[in-house]
Amino acid sequence: MRRLMSVLVGVLFLAMAIGPAWAGMDKLVIGFTMSQTGKFNSESKEQFQGLKLWAKQVNSEGGIFVRTVGRRFPVVFKYYDDESSKDRVQQLYTRLISQDKADFLISPYSSGLTASAAIIAEQYGKVMMATGAASDSIFNKGYTHVFQIYTPASRYLTDAMDILSKVDPKAKRIAIVYENSKFAKSVCTSAKKYAEKKGFKVVLFEAYDPGTTDFTSFINKIKATHPDAIIGGGHFADGETFTKQLYEQKVKVKLVSLLVAPAVPEFSELGKAALYVTGPSQWEPLAKFSKKTAKSKWFGPSSKEFTQAYKKAYGYVPGYHAAGGYAAGLVLQKAIEEAGSIKTNDVKKALEKMDITTFYGRIKFDTGKYYGRQVGHSMVYLQWQEKGGKLVKEVVWPLEAKSADLIYPFYKKY
Amino acid sequence: MLSAWLGAVLSGILLGLLYGLAAIGLNLIWGVMNVINLSHGAFIALGMFSSYFMAKYLHLSPFIGVFLVLAMGVILGMVTYFVSLHKIISAPELSTLLATYSVSLVIIGLGTFIFTTNPRAIDIALGSVSVGGTVLPTTRILTGIFSVIFTLWLYYFLYKTWSGKAIRAVSMNRDAAELMGVNTTMALALAFGIGVALAMTAGALAATIFPFTILSGGGYELKSFVICVLGGLGSPLGALLGGLILGLIENLVTLKIATSYVPFLEFAILVFILIVKPTGLLARR
Amino acid sequence: MGKGKTLFWLIPLLLVIVAIPGVSGSVTAREGVFLILMYVTLAVSLNIILGYTGYVSFGHIVFYGIGGYVAFYLMIFHGVHLIPAMIAGGIGAALAAFALGEAVLRLRGAFFAIATIGVNEAVKALVNNLNFIGGAEGLFFNFSIYKTYGGAARAIWFSYYTMATVTVVTIVAAYLIKKSKFGLGLMAIREDEDAAIILGVNAKRYKSLAYAASAFFPGMVGAVFFFKAGNIEPHDAFHLMKSIEMIFMVMLGGYGNVTGAVTGALVYERLKGFLLVNPLFKNLHMAISGVILLLIVLFMPQGIIGFIRDKSKKLRELLE
Amino acid sequence: MDQPTLKVENLETGYGEVQILWGIDLEVPPGNLTTILGANGAGKTTLLRAITGILPVWKGKVTFHGEDITHLSPHHRASLGLVMIPEGRMIFPEMTVLENLEMGAFTKRARAGLKENMEYALSLFPRLKERLEQKAGTMSGGEQQMLAIARGLMADPRVLIFDEPSLGLAPKLVIEVFETIQKLKEEGVTMLLVEQNVHLSLALTDYAYVLAEGKVVMEGTGEELEESEEVKKAYLGA
């Protein structure tokens, strides 16, 4: 019996030792999990590719320069699959910190997973750049090591109202329809508040299930409320379906602005249904942020350079998840360079003070009650337009970044 | 308001027919071999991708490609049967549940690796028809028609061909069928093959209407459970009727209550019917 | 039905494993063992209904979710400490199971399995719409909640030892159930429900009680897990896939005995951990898990422990 | 003498680890009615399952028209013309009477003569003719037994095996079944019968075997056994 026990214990220890456990002393280890499987697979992959591009560029110059040490540190990644599920996030982040000796962390994709990872980062006092996580709620929970790259959910759709009041002050009826998911719901709840504050009439405020495939009757319901604008959405699949069916049902509204879906390049597979749909995006290749219009100090490549480099590396034009991934690396790099140190506290201070503009937009963090929340960056609005018989994304908002004028109203396309 | 109701009914019927087709394969397999095929959803997703790639690379209209998908499905299903089910076909339910689930893991695992979970859509615009203020896209009407055609085909197959009759005989009494000279192993494999083929067919048709990922089959699988329980086990027509009921529920209920409650309603119906009349609402027995 | 010696080696072994992270101070080990403990508890408690009674509860994760939500709600809105909140979560799950059991346990075989999937999905869809518990957005802890437990670092250790306690209690309870008159009745139901009833077993009541018992522990596990995770969402709390993983673990180790469930959970957790981080397999771990599951179902239906214990009578006593 | 249609030599088999049959030898000559008698649990049904191939044979040999069929699958044996009318009828309840009959003619051999066999079967059982479109499961026990026999005939059998055809039937129907067997015998159909109704079967049979504890304990012509006290003892007690 004792033998059996010792064998079992031995097996257990052996099993725990499996997996590489080295970490270079002369390298900067950046740890994160990504969703190689499960429902976040595609967004997470984009984000990862952006991050990888950044690392490649940094390492081609020999790494990040750390002033106090006086030399460059190349960047290495340690990452695991979190399966888009919360189960292992904490285990893997703990492993990244304690076993893989990660110096800095990047968040997983999605707010839910980030929230679980944040506890670990906070507990071990590791700086974590949160990208792909737009929720506001993580940032009033007392964390002091988590820094958000995305514009938070509360400001995602508010600009749609600003656009509307600018182009058509008479349009006052708004239908807000959204996917019943964490992200969409928090975005739309804030949008509703903002709309009401601005004097709009919210004629419909209703959620649909994430699994919804058929919107026909829902669209009939929307039609009956005669809105001027429809805003909302959720993720890609539902947004795409919804758009397709709006077109099929020939719904006559003036503005359609949806989360996520319009920003994804595959949206163009919808053909004419995609035309004139607008949507907020964290970043677009055509966004004309430049050194000239920047409200703060510029850092890193231009939009064009980033887009081209990405296209060269992966064969297609990047979306905002990729840009978010790249930006997370870039901001971290800037913070280390500013701090001149890789000590957490120094980097943290640099991040607190940071106010820069990059190809991705302005970056500045809240240091008050919502510590770490992104306050500098704002959404750009894109619209699908026709150019030479082809569907193209144009940036129409904010005006300083626009690549084309908004085509209004939406029903012009019928 | 009247037009809203009419629209809901019409699109409910069209969607319901598709749901029905999606459930028929599950129901056939359940009825014939008493196996709940937990890889049903994975095969639906495979059907979606088959249709997508045929449209994209062979420039084949999904409404023609669907016949190819059907043929492929039969072969794939039969292979799956021999690999994963044949050995345990008489074992307790748990074994067959887990075996089919493992098939699903393999398909979805490989699918995620190869296709990623990037959403895809087949861009096929065939115009639309307007009925009393409701616009019905042609693709939807076509999927409805095709669903009916495949159901009728299955009926013809099961009731008019020797192979079909053999499958029915096997479902009623395996030993007796064997004594009549039916190769029951092949009959079971064929039944599984057809069940899988119909799942893939439904996927191929759904892909013309809705965007999808490798994970999209899961939703149809869960709906298929509801449909099978509504329509009664083993009956293809029951599945079509169950699908119609579900399609109408989804469309009509939405007019009155918040859309986000629909899935709750569906699963509550599933559990309720199972408790009250486990053989299915429309079943004779 | 001998006295059995299983607990005499199983519990000490478990305690040794639990002590490893504390002694070595290795937080990586702690996280690993935490997950092992969690899986062990889930598998051992599922085994009460699946292995002892023979009912395939496919949507068993619903009780983990219910327990998680009850506890989370109490902790976040009423400031209840983890321990009472956890017990409340367990009781909530057990009550739900008992009530549900009276209705769905009439179904046998695959119908029961489908019904439990339906229950899980229905509850998930409902919670998605209930705004007082956060609806689709879920609930978040404020980081300061961990201050009550002496800061986040201590809170995580605390949740680790709590989980260990739950695991030990679960194993002992599952073992005692198996060795009791109640357990004998359950196993009679598993082997032949009609024969059991004829012999005088009140199958209806026994099944409901077994269902409640097998829901109680997952309810507590849910409470501890989401306490540690810091947030709870319907998608994570009622994840059907995890339900099936639980069955996988029981099958892997061996149906119907405590050691089997423990071994299954252990092997599964390590296997998955290995596949996830191994550079060769990490892209394909899901497909590989599928192949392994299929091989087990086809060629080793009695599971690892079942396979071993059939070898000799002595082992039968040690591996119950 | 002609070679026997069906021959069983030294057959042993059972379920799991439990052996039921311990070396059975038996012959069914062409054109004859051969009967197997025995108490419940003597192994009659097990023997038939081994002959039709539902149960694998452990040891021994089964030959059919001189061909070794010991390891053929049941459906393969059926296609050779070895046809059993199973105990408890085993009709297909959700199929119509017509479909049940058609299923009887499933094998390639039988399909060729489907029309003639159908006419023949229906002429034997005119009552079935009136109910061709009825679901078989809704018929009475007697009618189902008729259907089962008719379905067996549809297979164009080279040997027809009856497993307890009178089980659960009212006396009048039992007689009808035996009259049918008598008629088939007159037409020269080779048959193997397992029956509990000793008198009726012995009155009809050419040759009979008595099984007990998985062994043949007695055999002889119908007349010989009819007069044997031993048979009476086995079934009625002294």
Added chain:
Amino acid sequence: MILQVEDVTKTFGGLVALSDVTFQVEEGEILGIIGPNGAGKTTLFNAISGVFKIDKGKVTFKGKEITRLPPNQRARLGIARTHQIVKPLNDLTVVENVMVGACFGQGNASLAEARDKAMEVLEFVGLQEKWEVLAGKLNVPEKKRLEMARALASDPHLILLDEVLAGLNPMEVSSMLEVIKAIREKGITILMIEHLMHAIMNVSDRVMALVYGRKVSEGPPQEVANNPQVVEAYLGDPDLALKLFKDKRRRG
């Protein structure tokens, strides 16, 4: 009078399995039930033990009406039975099988008591050497003994034996008959279905014959055995057999 069955009728989808069956069992007696296959004997046992609801009639046990009680409560009151098609709890050992009977039947024993009780009963039926074997691994005669032991372990007042002799060889039959007699000596009332006429004639105090769901005869064993209706049911109509026999002779 321990058991009273009045006008019990049960149909299965149009097929009448039991039709107005009425009889009584006295305390301590052995009542044998005979009848051809399909006569409704097992259905009658199911009605008494409560496996299904009867369509009509009344069952009274020890003065208490039990018509609507579920089977487990009837078992608790002291009705135990064996099954014609044995129902061993395959993955439990022989002793555990018997303990189920002891724990949940009339005896309502604790686990420890049940174990002793089980060993005792196993010795009584001659299975003591197999106590640790899994029930699924027993052969048919052993499984019959196991059924018997399980029923006995519950300390029943009435035991229903469904063809416990079928499939046994003469040696086993006689040893089983000894067991049955020994049970009676314990004061347990026995209701037994049997095909082996000489056996049932040998042990029964009274015999009842069922044919097609009806009681056709009841009384002392020899009287029932000689009842023409019973003889016809068992052997078929002798006249008809004779006629066919003669036809054959004539042709031959």
